[in-house]
Amino acid sequence: MNYPKIGIRPVIDGRWGGVRESLEAKTMSMARQAADLISSTLRYPDGKPVECVISNTTIGGGAEAALCADQFGRENVVATLSVTPCWCYGSETFDMDPKTIKAVWGFNGTERPGAVYLAAVMAAHTQRGLPAFAIYGHDVQDVDDTTIPEDVKDKILRFARASVVVGWIRNKSYVNFGSVSMGIMGSYCDVSMFQKTLGIRAEFVDMTEILRRVMLEIYDPAEYEKALNWIKANCKEGFDVNAGKNLPDVIRRSKYIPAGQDWEFIAKMTLVMRDILYGNPKLADLGWKEEALGKNAVAGGFQGQRNWTDWLPNADFSEAILASSFDWNGIKAPTPFATENDTLNGVSMIFGSLLTNTAPCFHDVRTYWSPEAAERVSGIAPSGIAENGFIHLINSGATALDGSGAAKNGNGENCMKPWWDVSEKDIEAMLGATDWCRANYEYFRGGGFSSHFKCDAEMPVTLLRVNIADGLGLTLQLAEGYTAVLPEKMHRALDLRTDRTWPTTWFVPRLTGCGAFKDVYSVMANWGANHGVTVYGHIGADLITLAAMLRIPVTMHNVDASRIYRPHAWASFGTENLEAADFAACKHYGSLYN
Numbered sequence: 001m002n003y004p005k006i007g008i009r010p011v012i013d014g015r016w017g018g019v020r021e022s023l024e025a026k027t028m029s030m031a032r033q034a035a036d037l038i039s040s041t042l043r044y045p046d047g048k049p050v051e052c053v054i055s056n057t058t059i060g061g062g063a064e065a066a067l068c069a070d071q072f073g074r075e076n077v078v079a080t081l082s083v084t085p086c087w088c089y090g091s092e093t094f095d096m097d098p099k100t101i102k103a104v105w106g107f108n109g110t111e112r113p114g115a116v117y118l119a120a121v122m123a124a125h126t127q128r129g130l131p132a133f134a135i136y137g138h139d140v141q142d143v144d145d146t147t148i149p150e151d152v153k154d155k156i157l158r159f160a161r162a163s164v165v166v167g168w169i170r171n172k173s174y175v176n177f178g179s180v181s182m183g184i185m186g187s188y189c190d191v192s193m194f195q196k197t198l199g200i201r202a203e204f205v206d207m208t209e210i211l212r213r214v215m216l217e218i219y220d221p222a223e224y225e226k227a228l229n230w231i232k233a234n235c236k237e238g239f240d241v242n243a244g245k246n247l248p249d250v251i252r253r254s255k256y257i258p259a260g261q262d263w264e265f266i267a268k269m270t271l272v273m274r275d276i277l278y279g280n281p282k283l284a285d286l287g288w289k290e291e292a293l294g295k296n297a298v299a300g301g302f303q304g305q306r307n308w309t310d311w312l313p314n315a316d317f318s319e320a321i322l323a324s325s326f327d328w329n330g331i332k333a334p335t336p337f338a339t340e341n342d343t344l345n346g347v348s349m350i351f352g353s354l355l356t357n358t359a360p361c362f363h364d365v366r367t368y369w370s371p372e373a374a375e376r377v378s379g380i381a382p383s384g385i386a387e388n389g390f391i392h393l394i395n396s397g398a399t400a401l402d403g404s405g406a407a408k409n410g411n412g413e414n415c416m417k418p419w420w421d422v423s424e425k426d427i428e429a430m431l432g433a434t435d436w437c438r439a440n441y442e443y444f445r446g447g448g449f450s451s452h453f454k455c456d457a458e459m460p461v462t463l464l465r466v467n468i469a470d471g472l473g474l475t476l477q478l479a480e481g482y483t484a485v486l487p488e489k490m491h492r493a494l495d496l497r498t499d500r501t502w503p504t505t506w507f508v509p510r511l512t513g514c515g516a517f518k519d520v521y522s523v524m525a526n527w528g529a530n531h532g533v534t535v536y537g538h539i540g541a542d543l544i545t546l547a548a549m550l551r552i553p554v555t556m557h558n559v560d561a562s563r564i565y566r567p568h569a570w571a572s573f574g575t576e577n578l579e580a581a582d583f584a585a586c587k588h589y590g591s592l593y594n
Contacts (some may be wrong), residue, residue: 004167015062078167178303238435301338397450405457414457
């Protein structure tokens, strides 16, 4: 694979005869330090360390800048970090490739005017319409100090982390299995948005293709047996909501796959979906060469309701296990995969999962519970982090199993992990925390099973969602907060008021006392759609940086202003009202791939 790389540009004062020579070692040292920091800290979504490319020469003027651009053009450099300890010739040395994302680290030392260069080159970037991120340490360093200050590290890594996401998704595909589910607007795939804003190809696969492959046995039969045996050994069945019901004739006549064969069908369906997304060389061995190629996917979504689920088993297991950090083959990278083919929630899953390398959890943003309402229904007043109210995140049984919070870190605390850190013990715990409830035939006439668990851990998470507003385009909203553990009596009283076969997460956003975060009710009231995604950790600052790179304005967040990191040019659109400046800058610069 030709990985997206970070290009390091060592920029230098071009005056030979004593000046440039004295700065070569320091400048190249900064470049190597930055590259080592990035590669030793960050990983691609497949677990491989992020690769950096350092310019073959320091850059003192336009000729060397062109040589560097030629070198980077052959290396799939998606973003460039220019580094310098000194004054340099701004418009002669800067990165003027409109296709790369840009940052400049100017060393904060008094012996040489690195700050002067940084200011000059930021002016050049802004005036030329090539926005760049500025990196400048808070405290003055001595010229022979080779350490990278923590605040500089934070900005370098935030820039690189978001840049890798931009490069990773570029030219990949979002695969729509089916079309629009039940009139959900997020299911309407906006092909232009995927292309111009994200650089992603939209692919469309009719749901009958899944049936074709199941019926013609276009899957690896050995892996099917392995998957089915694993399911039977590890996926315990839970509550059957249909037991004892006298179901109407239209429902009883609609179940096509016998209930006793649901798991067999679901196992095949899951293999087929994965193979369509990523391809499978085993299919070529079986004579299915076109099918073996896959769709070069970065994400996908399944319509399901209702053209499929009115007669065939639902895809809740498929969606949950694709998005989880493991399956029958052991640990794996999670696949952002959207229930009801909510493509906008699929994009949210892409952002959250690729920034954290943890499983993205798909939710209905279903109910706000005020403290008064919770106490009235359960007889218990909420306390702790839930004392000001909370939001019930629940969906139709397809949340990644990592969302149970059953994995544990080195301190014995419940958590979610980057997929490469998930252990066999974690997998056993997540499977043990989950049962699989037979789908409610009144909603899913074709049957199937839903992942059912209670998130029984207090964890830091970020809830996010992208939306499309007419005349405005794509926007992002996010809420950092925590999953809450309610007393069992309260949990049962509240949880059983909705579908008891679905996974539940109680979410408490961190309040700021103003705007959409003045209280929990306001967070719910200002949320843009019926769905959202949680990922592990407080990653709001990373999301804001990524959104700026992609020119997506952020409409709602609770990230402290000191953590917000956007291109320096955003300051030209205002410094007092940062939200308004973000909207203005994103509108001015337009989509990244226009």
